[in-house]
Amino acid sequence: MxxxxxxxxxxxxxxxxxxxxxxxxxxxxxxxxxxxxxxxMVDGDTVKLSRFGNFNVRAKRQRVGRNPKTGEEVPITPRRVVTFRPSQMLREFVEKGGRGRAKT
Structure with missing residues (x-):
């Protein structure tokens, strides 16, 4: 690698x-x-790429976090985050180290 x-x-x-x-x-x-x-994704749609995976936008609620140095509680504001979920085909391809498909 x-x-x-x-x-x-x-x-x-x-x-x-x-x-x-x-x-x-x-x-x-x-x-x-x-x-x-x-x-x-800005519009809230899922981007699906066949044989690769899905990109989703997820809304996270406000929550309470902690400052690791002081232990003080800090509010974490709500936000939207992008997540990626690989397809089964991509997972298998990576697991096999890319074998099974000729590089072009």
């Missing part, structure tokens, strides 16, 4: 190579896809 972080630039580069398109076009495509996903 290399421990490498895959960046947006890495995704653009791979998309450009595998799709035989210019980097600028690949960057625009990736940017637009991410914007569409963000817009959907």
């Amino acid at each position: 290399t421990g490498k972080t895959v960046t947006r630039a890495d995704l653009v580069e791979a998309l450009a190579k595998r799709s035989n398109m210019q980097r600028a076009d690949a960057n625009r495509l990736l940017t637009r896809m991410l914007e569409m996903m963000q817009d959907s």
Whole structure:
């Protein structure tokens, strides 16, 4: 395992190579896809990517937390958070170490 972080630039580069398109076009495509996903989640929709997983927005209620240094109770404001649930196919793929699919 290399421990490498895959960046947006890495995704653009791979998309450009595998799709035989210019980097600028690949960057625009990736940017637009991410914007569409963000817009959907802001609207409260679930983003479902077949064979990959689901991105959901969850509303968290206000609750009481504690400052670990002082032990003082602090209110935690309500907020919305994004959660990801991988598909069964992605889980199995990761578990097998990526075997079973040829890299292109």
